[in-house]
Amino acid sequence: MKKYYTIGETAKLLGVTTQTLRHYEKIGILEPTHTSVETGYRYYEFNQFHIIDRIKYLQYLGLSLSEIGVIMKKGTVDGLLPALEQQWQQANQALEAIRARIKDIEWYIDYFTYLSKMDVAKVLYRMHMETRHLIYVPCYEHDELADMEIRLAKTRSRAELQPLSYRRQYGYELTTAGLFQSKFEPKTYFIYIKNRPQFFTPYYKELPAGEYLCFRTKLLQEKWDTTILKKYFDSLPKPSTIVALEFEDNLVEYMNADYEVQMLLQ
Incomplete structure (x- = not known):
């Protein structure tokens, strides 16, 4: 067995480049056993091969060369x-x-x-919903849509709310009177968050779990038929928890977006 291997031979045997071996030497992780005074050629011994191999797999595991250098100097598993x-x-x-x-x-x-999977023949349908988490802002009688959007954007930009995990499900809480008159009368405007915040904020609320009666409509056009709703709730208490969730089918225009209106059954 040879005592010395040139830098090129060492690099080829261990699947590294000669530039890599020179870099190891430069930062003090591994120096050649012998460097020729006459030629400047670098030579490595066989017992250094396992060190090069160890540097490679430690880099693969995510350690930096500086970390590896400290560990190699300690020379122990404890390090x-x-x-x-x-x-x-x-x-x-x-x-x-x-x-x-x-x-x-x-x-x-x-x-x-979501909406493409729905049976369009069903005008009203029931769905069970789990608890949902919202960040919301109030809506006022003479609000334009832009007013609500800006109010929610300002709320989301608050330092304590920015780190929350948001999901792009926007929606409105609607008034019962407005729903049964086919009027868009939002009480709040909201966006989903994935989990309950770990701190108190007045902008958070939950949508309760339960059985919801639903229908699909183009909410902002105020054209849903209230006849079937009045018939359904003729002998039942009218819902007080009503939300309308936006489902985008156009990434630019939103006035014609489909909404699913969900009414919590008592």
Whole structure:
């Protein structure tokens, strides 16, 4: 077995570049065993190969060269384990972030395809809803749509609310009187958040879980037929919790958007 291997031979055997080996030398992680005074050629011994291999797999595990340098100088497993545990924690945090992103993508796919899956022959239909979490602002009698949008945008921009995980499901809470007169009379304007905030904010509320009677309409055009609603609730108490959720089918124009109106049954 040869005692010395040139930098080129070492690089080829271990699947690195000669520039990488020179960089290791420059930052003090691994120096050649011998450098020719006459030629300046660098030579490595076989027992250094495992060090190069270890540097490679530690980099693969996420450690920086500076971290590896400190660990190699300590020369013990005890010096390595804390760095690996930190990388384990960081990798798991990254994995959780990826899983959360996948769930968000799935949610948006469901959102943009929701109405296309509905049976258009059903004028009224019932659905069970789980508890939903909202950030909302009040609406006033003479509000324009822009007023509501700006009010909600300003609220979302508050420092304590910015970190919340929002989902692009906008909607309105409607008045009972307005609903049964085919009038768009919003009480609040809101957007979904994924979870209950871990702090108090007056801009948060829940939509209660329960059985909802639903119908689909172009809410902003105020053209839904109230006859069937009045007939349905003829002998029942009228709903007090009424929300209208926007479902976008156009990424530019929103006045003609479809909404699902949901009325909590008592």
